[in-house]
Amino acid sequence: MKIAILGFSGSGKSTLARRYADYYQIPSLHLDTVQFISGWQTRPDDEAKEIVKEAIAQDSWVIDGNYRRYYQAERLARADQIVILLFPRLVTLKRIVKRYWTYRGKSRPDMAEGCPEKLDWEFLWWILHKGRTPKIRKHYLAIQQQYPNKTIVIRRPAELDELYYSLRASL
Numbered sequence: 001m002k003i004a005i006l007g008f009s010g011s012g013k014s015t016l017a018r019r020y021a022d023y024y025q026i027p028s029l030h031l032d033t034v035q036f037i038s039g040w041q042t043r044p045d046d047e048a049k050e051i052v053k054e055a056i057a058q059d060s061w062v063i064d065g066n067y068r069r070y071y072q073a074e075r076l077a078r079a080d081q082i083v084i085l086l087f088p089r090l091v092t093l094k095r096i097v098k099r100y101w102t103y104r105g106k107s108r109p110d111m112a113e114g115c116p117e118k119l120d121w122e123f124l125w126w127i128l129h130k131g132r133t134p135k136i137r138k139h140y141l142a143i144q145q146q147y148p149n150k151t152i153v154i155r156r157p158a159e160l161d162e163l164y165y166s167l168r169a170s171l
Contacts, residue, residue: 001026001060001080002056002060002061002078002080002081003017003020003026003061003062003063003079003082004075004076004079004081004083005017005020005063005065005082005083005085006064006066006072006084006085006140006143007066007083007084007085007086007154008086008131009092009096009123009127009131010087010093010095010127011091011092011154012085012087012160013064013065013085014032014064014108014110015110016083016085016160016164017062017063017064018110020167021062023167024060026060026061026062027055027061027062028061028062028063028064029051029052029061029063029064030064031052031063031064031065031066031067031070032110032111033110033111034048034051034065034070035048035065035067035070037112038114040118048070049069049070049071052070052071053071056074056075063075064110076143076146076147079147080150081150081152082143082147082150082152083152083163084140084143084144084151084153085154086140086153086154086155087154087155087156087157089128091156092127093124093127093128096119096124097119099117100117100118100119102117103116103117104116104117
């Protein structure tokens with residue numbers, strides 16, 4: 001099983017990836033851990049791309065994150081399932097604040113070691129505006145149109161809860 005998870009920041013991509021990985025007993029890759037190394041430094045692009053290239057060459061995987069430059073087109077083409085999380089702004093803002101209070105001063109499990117959770121104005125601006133431009137929204141719509149038979153779009157937390165429930169119920 002190969003699963004690609006995309007969506008707005010704070011929508012729960014990494015949590016969903018962990019749940020899928022546990023359910024299917026497959027490796028997961030969080031693209032934030034590929035992008036960043038300790039101290040919030042950016043990993044060299046060729047090194048990051050090699051990590052992703054090796055991951056998508058495997059028989060099974062779940063990969064969460066948008067990062068088009070990390071073989072997004074190839075990930076989507078190879079995926080058996082694509083999940084796109086498109087929660088409203090205020091929902092993701094609430095989730096980000098909760099995440100900050102849970103992990104403040106520590107690196108969360110889906111982030112590189114040495115990258116403590118932070119919440120600053122730049123990130124808030126990304127959550128509320130910059131990460132939701134018409135271009136980005138059109139990109140998600142194009143994915144849905146290109147892969148209608150393998151794409152699930154989740155727009156509300158209750159829909160995500162239903163997905164979690166279906167995974168638990170089938171164990």
